[in-house]
Amino acid sequence: MDSEDDFMSGLSSDDDMLDDQSDNDDESVAEFGIDESDPELDFSHKKDTKKKKTSFEINFKVYKPEDIQRQQDDLIDEVNMILDIRKEDAAILLRHFRWNKERLIEDYMDRPKKVLEAAGLGPSTTGPPKLEVVPDFMCDICCEDEPGLKSFAMKCGHRFCASCYNQYLVQKIKEEGEAARIQCPADGCNRIIDAKSLDLLVAADLQQRYHELLTRTYVEDKEHLKWCPAPDCPNAIECGIKKKDLIRVVPTVACGCDYKFCFGCILADHQPAPCELVKRWLKKCADDSETANWISAHTKECPKCNSTIEKNGGCNHMTCRKCKHEFCWMCMGLWSEHGTSWYNCNRFEEKSSSDARDAQTKSRVSLQRYLHYYNRYANHEQSAKLDKDIFIKTEKKMVQLQSASGMSWIEVQYLNAASHALQECRQTLKWTYAFAFYLARNNMTEMFEDNQKDLEMAVEALSEMFEKNVNELSEPKLKVDIMDKTSYCSKRRDKILEHTAENLANGGWSWSVDF
Amino acid sequence: MASSQKRITKEYAEVTANPPAGIHVSLVDESNVHNWNVILDGPEGSPYAGGKFTLLLVLPSDYPFKPPKINFKTRIWHPNVTFDEHGSMCIGILKPEAWKPSSKILSVLTATQNLLVEPVPDDAVESSAAEKFKNDRPAFDKEAREYTKKYAK
Incomplete structure (x- = not known):
């Protein structure tokens, strides 16, 4: 259970930390800033430097491309010294062993020849790679044999x-x-081209591309490293969460580019829902995407009171249960105008149709339950998509506010903080609905729903304030209200995330399905 | 591309000067070394014996950096060749990751010949032929022989 200790040690997080989430945010941003400019990035000691704040936060590190390069260089240098082999060969060996330095050194000590052979580094003579003019040479690929033709061979002699x-x-x-596994062009030769030889043979732009691809394999080969999935972001994240931990923790990480994602499944931040639940929920939503169509095909709104009505028998004579309005299912017109001449309701009394009715009622209930959660989930998702617009609007408002009220830049930052909190809370709210869909009913679920309701009410209230025009926004009272509400929203978000994370870690939730 | 021209001409000269048993090559059009006509004798000891199979070998403009393409023009009932007008063949040496610029057309031709002797049912493209080959060898041989008679006499 070492992993549990690992991410649960922050459980005792002090309350005053939570009192001001916006402060916390600033702090973490500042911390990333330090990480990035720290020249001495080191896997081991860095891990301990960031303190955990709450039960739903995990330890991770953001690495820029130069950090990733340096890590590789360090490993290569180390192997180069320990095994006394060329750096290029050390790099090839490390890639061959998927950067598992310990295993490489152990295997190499045991059977150096076999290891070199397997990595495509057969018997070698020394000397740096160089282009040569060899007498009587004919290229086996293009069949050119003119004198003075420059040629190249790796240690394999091809x-x-x-x-x-x-x-x-x-x-x-x-x-x-x-990149990492380009073989000698000779038929049947598995010798791998090394970086030095490659640099000799191709132009600078391609050398750069080659090194980029090599770097990529470094991150992809390491279990604890993952690329930030944000478009054009070159950073990678290190996090010690293992696959087996994912049922008890939701490892949300935040890249230096501000993108928050789950280290377990690379999807956008989905706290409080664990990966497996998310996977199931998304699959269900994809599978049930026809559900909405089904509903629109099988239900209609009462023409009078707009209640949703599902046609559950063959009869076209509809009577709204709510307002007793009688109408025709086919044309939605008044039933009294139809008379009874073409209307036949006999089928309605048959056993098969009454069974079908029962089944429909049942599926309707589970469908309604699903739709209850889905609609709320989708609503927050939609709002999250509008976040970008909101943010742009906010920036505009902040500029207007500065000129209209004479407030300074720093004094209008509360709108930025409010916008940020709104985005974050909606993302969380969205997933609380997927989470709740799979919960069995008990006291804890009720507590969860209370927390959810509190957060949702706070978010909607803040959202409303936020929509106010510039004149109103400049009133000092509203400013104070927005700031209070912002901090309250963040507190409510922490509350629900803590409650879910703590009980996820100790297996406290009972689910309506097996995970 | 000049380099590919020289290489292909050389390979063509070698294959025609010293043709491997049961393989005959010619150019589809004398002015274009990229398209080869190949006539393959059904190897003795295989159900294709006695048949003459025509294949078209096309060398792409970036040959030898890209592998040649080879298709059966004569219909053949074989686990690794599609039983249709394309006669597409699945053969290891032509896979992009296995092909090396120094691989030779001659090895493609002999590999094709070998494939007729030893089908690889696990890499099958024609599943009914592969199933019969695996489960009922005599029935497979019989059917392949019949198709050989019908299409490749």
């Missing part, structure tokens, strides 16, 4: 002209996106 070698590498890197 010699090809420089231009064929170049074309081969260009194709591998550019078209196939290959």
